[in-house]
Amino acid sequence: MSKSVIVENVYKKYKLYSKRSERMLDLLLPGKDYGEDFYALQNVSFDVEHGDIVGFVGVNGSGKSTLANIVAGVIPQTEGEVKLDGQASLIAVNAGLDKKLTGRENIELKLLMLGFNKTEIASMEEDIIEFSELGKFIDQPVKSYSSGMKSRLGFSISINIDPDILLIDEALSVGDKTFAQKSLDKMKEFKESGKTMFFVSHSIGQMKEFCEKILWLEFGEVKMYGDVNEVLPQYEEFLNHYKKMSKKEKKDFRKQALAKQSAKLE
Amino acid sequence: MRAGITVLMEQIKYFYLVRRLSVYELKSTTMNTYLGMAWELINPMIQISIFWFVFGYGIRQREPIEDVPFFQWMLAGIVVWFLINNGVLKGSKAIYSKIKMLSKMNFPMSVIPNYVIFSQLYPHLVLLLIVMVVLQFAGYPISVYYLQLPIYMFAVMALLFSISLITSTLSTIAQDVQMFLQSIMRMLLYLSPILWPPTRLPEWLQMVMMINPFYYIVEGYRQSLLGGEWFFIANWEYSLYFWSLVIVLFLFGSYLHVKFRRHFVDFL
Numbered sequence: 001m002s003k004s005v006i007v008e009n010v011y012k013k014y015k016l017y018s019k020r021s022e023r024m025l026d027l028l029l030p031g032k033d034y035g036e037d038f039y040a041l042q043n044v045s046f047d048v049e050h051g052d053i054v055g056f057v058g059v060n061g062s063g064k065s066t067l068a069n070i071v072a073g074v075i076p077q078t079e080g081e082v083k084l085d086g087q088a089s090l091i092a093v094n095a096g097l098d099k100k101l102t103g104r105e106n107i108e109l110k111l112l113m114l115g116f117n118k119t120e121i122a123s124m125e126e127d128i129i130e131f132s133e134l135g136k137f138i139d140q141p142v143k144s145y146s147s148g149m150k151s152r153l154g155f156s157i158s159i160n161i162d163p164d165i166l167l168i169d170e171a172l173s174v175g176d177k178t179f180a181q182k183s184l185d186k187m188k189e190f191k192e193s194g195k196t197m198f199f200v201s202h203s204i205g206q207m208k209e210f211c212e213k214i215l216w217l218e219f220g221e222v223k224m225y226g227d228v229n230e231v232l233p234q235y236e237e238f239l240n241h242y243k244k245m246s247k248k249e250k251k252d253f254r255k256q257a258l259a260k261q262s263a264k265l266e
Numbered sequence: 267m268r269a270g271i272t273v274l275m276e277q278i279k280y281f282y283l284v285r286r287l288s289v290y291e292l293k294s295t296t297m298n299t300y301l302g303m304a305w306e307l308i309n310p311m312i313q314i315s316i317f318w319f320v321f322g323y324g325i326r327q328r329e330p331i332e333d334v335p336f337f338q339w340m341l342a343g344i345v346v347w348f349l350i351n352n353g354v355l356k357g358s359k360a361i362y363s364k365i366k367m368l369s370k371m372n373f374p375m376s377v378i379p380n381y382v383i384f385s386q387l388y389p390h391l392v393l394l395l396i397v398m399v400v401l402q403f404a405g406y407p408i409s410v411y412y413l414q415l416p417i418y419m420f421a422v423m424a425l426l427f428s429i430s431l432i433t434s435t436l437s438t439i440a441q442d443v444q445m446f447l448q449s450i451m452r453m454l455l456y457l458s459p460i461l462w463p464p465t466r467l468p469e470w471l472q473m474v475m476m477i478n479p480f481y482y483i484v485e486g487y488r489q490s491l492l493g494g495e496w497f498f499i500a501n502w503e504y505s506l507y508f509w510s511l512v513i514v515l516f517l518f519g520s521y522l523h524v525k526f527r528r529h530f531v532d533f534l
């Protein structure tokens with residue numbers, strides 16, 4: 001069985017500039033190096049089988065969302081390779097909606113840009129509207145939506161285009177219980193049909209219920225990757241330990257991490 | 267050169283998408299006003315009447331230009347200016363204002379400036395139609411010279427797209443470019459033969475003004491609408507210059523665009 005997603009030695013470097021002029025100089029003078037490096041991801045490698053459900057865990061700033069974005073192809077990696085078997089779709093809170101257009105127009109626009117033709121769009125539109133439970137709000141401009149409504153719309157669109165690989169970035173934490181349940185049911189359907197899914201969430205409960213594998217990121221590096229029952233208990237233990245740290249210890253911990261992330265690992 | 271071919275192929279392949287997306291673009295910009303798309307016409311009309319008042323009555327005292335009354339002369343040229351102005355300004359904003367929404371879609375990014383410019387073509391066509399009707403009753407009826415209009419329309423779109431490939435890339439890297447363009451465009455309105463005829467200037471200065479490619483477009487429109495001459499044939503050297511410039515801008519723009527497009531998201 002071929003892999004669904006292969007991530008090989010991915011690095012993501014950001015540049016931190018203290019002044020705007022540094023940014024300009026860095027662009028104009030390619031020979032010299034201006035600004036500080038910051039590695040949001042370092043040497044990340046893992047692979048995923050078809051039908052796996054993988055959760056990304058880690059404390060804030062560990063690079064979970066960055067990794068999800070790279071796998072989805074929204075942002076490019078600095079180094080390394082990401083191979084996907086099929087089409088990936090990222091769901092994040094209000095990702096890619098035109099605030100001035102109505103919900104319905106957003107659906108049409110999004111589907112159009114994904115390459116569907118007129119008849120396909122017309123048939124999918126109704127399903128999406130029904131799933132989103134937006135009712136008559138669907139013909140109101142998106143800027144009048146609450147954050148829950150936006151993520152419901154985004155989620156409904158992404159899930160109905162039937163992607164091969166689905167990445168969900170905290171998008172479920174906004175809807176109410178019933179919508180979250182409905183989404184989970186839909187995702188279980190996906191799971192049964194053998195699709196690959198990624199979860200980024202702080203909710204350990206959801207992870208336990210749903211994921212099969214866990215990728216634990218710590219400051220841009222893979223700390224652990226493996227079965228839920230193997231990784232999650234250790235992550236929980238770490239979290240408890242982290243919570244108990246005094247302010248000073250936490251600060252030191254972060255400082256140490258920052259030092260690690262400012263230079264490339266070999 | 268290879269980048270140019272890539273970008274060109276992308277435009278042909280995704281032309282259907284350009285057409286469809288441009289409608290949504292127009293909707294999105296006019297959605298929140300009561301008069302909606304009518305503003306795309308009201309705005310130019312207000313500007314035309316002010317220029318007519320200031321330059322026609324105030325400064326020139328209704329002197330005709332080469333036997334053409336000032337109003338008709340200005341109208342035939344200014345009609346394309348609104349397309350040029352909006353095309354340059356919106357085209358250069360295209361990528362950085364849309365990228366959040368459009369990253370990871372199944373089409374190449376070079377389509378973005380194209381459909382933003384294309385969306386400006388609809389109000390232009392309506393305005394052009396109105397101007398044609400006005401000219402009918404103002405002593406310049408439809409003539410065989412109208413046949414050359416599509417050539418200039420294509421020329422202006424090609425020029426705008428080539429320019430926006432450059433400016434949309436640059437303004438994604440540094441948004442100062444947008445500010446700079448705004449002043450340039452304000453200046454170009456006076457440096458193109460729209461509000462006053464440069465024919466009184468010394469010969470060499472006229473030649474300098476003709477470096478501006480919009481000069482070609484505006485004069486072409488004017489000759490078509492007022493029925494003067496087959497402008498692109500009568501001034502074939504100028505046509506040659508214009509198209510060479512478009513090709514150079516297009517190749518340079520494609521090169522820049524293709525070089526940076528993978529990293530647009532990082533620049534924000």
